[in-house]
Amino acid sequence: MWPYVLKRILWFIPTLFAVTLIGFILLANAPGDGVNSLVMSSNSGGSLKTTQDIEQQKTYWRKQLGLDLPLFYFSICKLSEPDTLYKINDDVELEKAKKHIKTTGGYKNYLPKIVWYGSSNQYHRWLFGGYNSKGIIRGDFGLSISKKEPVIAIIKDKLIWSLFFSILSIILAYAISVPIGIKIARQPESKFSKGSQFILFLMYSMPSFFVGVLLLMLFANPDVLSIFPPSGIKPIGGYDDDTSLLEKFIDSVPYMILPLICYTYSSLAFISKLTATSIQEQLQLDYIKTAKAKGLNEKTIIWKHALKNSALPLITVFSSVFPSIVGGSVIIESIFTIPGMGLETVRAIIAQDYPVVIAIITLSSILTIFSYLLADILYAWIDPRIRITK
Amino acid sequence: MNVKQSYSSFKNILSKNRVLKRCVYVFILFVFISILAPFIANDKPLVCKYKGQWLFPAFSLKHQAIVNNEIINYNMAKDWKTLETDFAIFPPCAYSPNTIDADNAPRKSPFDEQIMTLKNGQIISIPLKYRHWLGTTQNGNDVLSCIIHGTKTSLSVGIFSMLIAGLLGILLGACAGYFQNNTLKIGYIQVLFLLLSIFISYFFCFIIRADKLSEAFKEGGLGMFFQILLIIYIFIQNTFILLRLGKWIDEKLKTDNRFYLPIDVIISRIIEILNSIPSLLLIIALSAISKPSYSLLIMIIGFLSWTSIARLTRAEYLKAKQLDYVTSCRAIGMSNYRIIAKHILPNVFPLLLVQIIFGLAGAVLIEASLSFIGVGVPLNIITWGSLLNEAREHFSAWWLVVFPGLCVFTLIFIYNKIATEISKLK
Numbered sequence: 121m122w123p124y125v126l127k128r129i130l131w132f133i134p135t136l137f138a139v140t141l142i143g144f145i146l147l148a149n150a151p152g153d154g155v156n157s158l159v160m161s162s163n164s165g166g167s168l169k170t171t172q173d174i175e176q177q178k179t180y181w182r183k184q185l186g187l188d189l190p191l192f193y194f195s196i197c198k199l200s201e202p203d204t205l206y207k208i209n210d211d212v213e214l215e216k217a218k219k220h221i222k223t224t225g226g227y228k229n230y231l232p233k234i235v236w237y238g239s240s241n242q243y244h245r246w247l248f249g250g251y252n253s254k255g256i257i258r259g260d261f262g263l264s265i266s267k268k269e270p271v272i273a274i275i276k277d278k279l280i281w282s283l284f285f286s287i288l289s290i291i292l293a294y295a296i297s298v299p300i301g302i303k304i305a306r307q308p309e310s311k312f313s314k315g316s317q318f319i320l321f322l323m324y325s326m327p328s329f330f331v332g333v334l335l336l337m338l339f340a341n342p343d344v345l346s347i348f349p350p351s352g353i354k355p356i357g358g359y360d361d362d363t364s365l366l367e368k369f370i371d372s373v374p375y376m377i378l379p380l381i382c383y384t385y386s387s388l389a390f391i392s393k394l395t396a397t398s399i400q401e402q403l404q405l406d407y408i409k410t411a412k413a414k415g416l417n418e419k420t421i422i423w424k425h426a427l428k429n430s431a432l433p434l435i436t437v438f439s440s441v442f443p444s445i446v447g448g449s450v451i452i453e454s455i456f457t458i459p460g461m462g463l464e465t466v467r468a469i470i471a472q473d474y475p476v477v478i479a480i481i482t483l484s485s486i487l488t489i490f491s492y493l494l495a496d497i498l499y500a501w502i503d504p505r506i507r508i509t510k
Numbered sequence: 511m512n513v514k515q516s517y518s519s520f521k522n523i524l525s526k527n528r529v530l531k532r533c534v535y536v537f538i539l540f541v542f543i544s545i546l547a548p549f550i551a552n553d554k555p556l557v558c559k560y561k562g563q564w565l566f567p568a569f570s571l572k573h574q575a576i577v578n579n580e581i582i583n584y585n586m587a588k589d590w591k592t593l594e595t596d597f598a599i600f601p602p603c604a605y606s607p608n609t610i611d612a613d614n615a616p617r618k619s620p621f622d623e624q625i626m627t628l629k630n631g632q633i634i635s636i637p638l639k640y641r642h643w644l645g646t647t648q649n650g651n652d653v654l655s656c657i658i659h660g661t662k663t664s665l666s667v668g669i670f671s672m673l674i675a676g677l678l679g680i681l682l683g684a685c686a687g688y689f690q691n692n693t694l695k696i697g698y699i700q701v702l703f704l705l706l707s708i709f710i711s712y713f714f715c716f717i718i719r720a721d722k723l724s725e726a727f728k729e730g731g732l733g734m735f736f737q738i739l740l741i742i743y744i745f746i747q748n749t750f751i752l753l754r755l756g757k758w759i760d761e762k763l764k765t766d767n768r769f770y771l772p773i774d775v776i777i778s779r780i781i782e783i784l785n786s787i788p789s790l791l792l793i794i795a796l797s798a799i800s801k802p803s804y805s806l807l808i809m810i811i812g813f814l815s816w817t818s819i820a821r822l823t824r825a826e827y828l829k830a831k832q833l834d835y836v837t838s839c840r841a842i843g844m845s846n847y848r849i850i851a852k853h854i855l856p857n858v859f860p861l862l863l864v865q866i867i868f869g870l871a872g873a874v875l876i877e878a879s880l881s882f883i884g885v886g887v888p889l890n891i892i893t894w895g896s897l898l899n900e901a902r903e904h905f906s907a908w909w910l911v912v913f914p915g916l917c918v919f920t921l922i923f924i925y926n927k928i929a930t931e932i933s934k935l936k
Contacts, residue, residue, distance in 0.1 A: 134779070135779070135782055135783050135786060138779075138783045139783060139786060139787060142783075142787065142792075146795055146796070146799065149799055150799055151799060151800075196709065196712060196713055196717060197717060198717060198718070229718070230718065232709070232710065232713035232717070321926070321927075321930075322923070324926065325871070325919060325922045325923035325926050326919055326922075327875055327878055327879065327915070327918050327919065327922065328879075329878070329879060329882045329895070329898060330898065330911070330915035330918060330919060333898055333901055333902060333911050333915070334911055334912075334915065336902075336905060337901070337905045337908060337911055340905070341905040341906070343905070343906055350905075443785070443786070443788045443789075444788075446788045446791070447788040447789060447790030447791055448790070450790055450791065450794065450879075450883065451790075451879050451882065451883060454883050455902065465791060465794060465795075466794075466883055466885060469794060469795070469798040469885055470885070474799075477794075477795050477798070478795070480791065481787065481788070481791050481792060481795055484787075484788050484791060485786050485787045485788065488785075488786045488787070488788065489786045492782075492786065
């Protein structure tokens with residue numbers, strides 16, 4: 121078992137590395153000058169009067185954010201370009217310099233060269249830490265431009281809400297759809313299974329934003345039925361200091377019902393269908409006949425024997441349901457204004473706060489990778505054959 | 511199999527399966543609506559007679575016509591309905607999606623009393639042929655017209671992105687499944703040349719042409735598409751030339767330093783990496799970084815969603831490779847390319863088609879979701895998703911929820927149903 125787990129973990133390191141690289145490429149190509157907006161927004165009081173002061177502030181922030189470093193470990197550039205071109209931060213100046221190089225470079229413009237910068241670069245600093253940064257491996261995702269706080273402090277609470285909803289909805293989805301799947305597998309021709317299959321298929325095709333807005337329109341609308349609150353996750357005005365955790369939870373329940381329906385309904389069809397087909401396969405095998413001949417009742421046969429053997433595909437689904445829920449949270453959270461990662465992504469994109477966006481993408485990819493890893497290990501734990509053959 | 515044969519077999523399948531037949535017909539209806547949208551929903555009349563002259567404003571490419579020395583601007587929205595024409599036939603829905611009907615401006619329901627101001631200032635109840643059958647939006651756009659014109663966006667985003675994804679997925683999946691890790695032999699010199707070709711292509715694509723690239727990506731549209739094609743061409747050409755060169759040198763030197771190229775491992779890793787990034791988040795970030803346009807969205811969806819198709823293709827090719835017909839093909843010395851493209855592909859294509867159609871549903875969902883949250887899509891074009899977005903602030907406007915939502919639902923449902931019915935055929 122353990123060698124297999126170790127091997128899996130080792131395989132996941134390059135994936136993690138590639139995911140962070142994609143995140144970094146996105147961050148490096150983000151439009152707009154973050155430092156400029158940072159300095160300008162802090163200068164709204166007018167404390168920096170001369171342009172020289174502003175330039176000084178900009179240089180200071182560039183150093184703080186590590187933007188005075190080269191982008192990557194190496195760079196591929198024209199032979200005519202000097203290897204310190206990255207030090208020019210002003211776009212206009214850079215354009216001028218490049219034009220000058222182009223006109224004077226001659227044949228050297230068309231020959232490549234590789235410049236090696238070593239480990240003092242933006243990517244290394246972003247990933248492993250460096251001057252004024254701990255790196256994302258220690259949980260430091262840099263500074264949010266619009267809020268001027270560390271990104272991780274912003275994301276932390278949001279992550280808890282998103283995880284809370286996604287884990288709860290996964291549990292709910294399994295709790296509802298596995299029994300349905302079993303019922304369909306036992307009597308595939310009955311009215312119940314045909315009807316439920318059709319309804320589940322309809323639900324599977326429903327876009328989550330449609331369902332969300334429809335639910336709000338029907339159940340949180342003073343004109344129709346005002347059962348649930350339309351947005352947020354806790355009562356307006358917050359809690360008193362002396363309310364207990366249980367009371368807080370009970371107060372929040374009405375806020376959670378509609379979002380949870382939205383999170384859960386679309387995966388029901390998928391999981392129940394999978395349960396039904398894999399249990400149907402199991403029911404035709406000999407060991408089920410043996411169990412029947414032994415005189416076991418049908419409930420024990422299905423829940424104790426068949427379900428255990430058909431658990432493998434269900435685990436696979438678990439690892440693929442998770443990323444789709446993370447992605448779907450963008451929509452559901454912005455419908456119900458849940459302060460989670462999805463809503464934060466939309467806010468950050470509208471505010472052009474790219475460090476936050478990239479941090480959310482990188483973090484959720486890492487979480488997804490871990491869910492794959494978890495699924496693989498569960499796989500090996502349930503089915504010992506996998507450990508040996510792979 | 512020629513076109514006539516495949517058409518007749520397609521008809522044969524449809525006549526056997528009634529559900530599939532209905533779904534395909536509804537899909538064809540969607541396609542027709544999207545193509546004929548300007549003639550179904552337009553604020554200009556199809557035919558009219560004005561001061562003794564026949565005009566065809568809806569079909570005309572020009573923006574104005576001259577009648578009796580009077581210039582008529584075709585795009586003056588209100589004009590056509592209040593103009594005293596002798597005779598006019600309007601399209602079934604007499605509004606364009608961007609027509610703003612100020613009389614019925616803040617959200618008129620389909621059952622509300624709708625009004626219309628005549629040229630002389632008289633306010634009358636709207637005639638039946640100019641009614642907003644599905645109500646109006648906040649600004650006074652006609653919902654039915656927006657839905658009809660939104661069909662084109664939803665259909666084309668799905669179809670074109672899946673075209674890219676299907677090509678990429680089948681190509682890479684087939685390579686991974688057929689060659690695996692123990693078929694393609696490659697010399698060390700060739701690997702060296704491969705790395706060199708990537709380096710050189712990168713330099714020529716992205717460093718030398720950096721200005722042109724950034725310009726094209728800012729503009730978007732066809733220019734950007736052309737640039738991407740050019741990049742792919744440069745990469746393929748360089749790789750081809752340098753691999754040949756490497757092979758030639760290898761043969762001259764007669765080295766025996768050869769090893770198997772682990773194509774399967776490489777492609778499986780790429781798939782795993784792409785799968786582990788939540789694609790909706792990545793699409794949002796990517797389309798926020800560049801200027802939003804539908805051509806970019808199509809490419810992003812295409813280049814991100816090939817993984818599921820590739821995984822299936824790989825599995826099917828792995829299975830097919832064990833079968834007797836492939837073994838006999840190889841025994842008579844057929845080239846790998848011919849086996850992959852002409853013998854295995856026709857056998858596994860129906861299965862891949864199912865996956866591609868499921869992907870179509872996914873792409874439609876992504877497009878609608880993005881326009882629902884209003885990120886990464888051009889905001890001046892009204893689509894099904896953006897209509898739903900308007901309803902978020904005004905729950906009383908049920909017609910803004912129900913009709914566009916049902917359209918998205920119907921399209922996704924049809925795609926899913928067609929895919930499941932095709933997969934049941936065997």
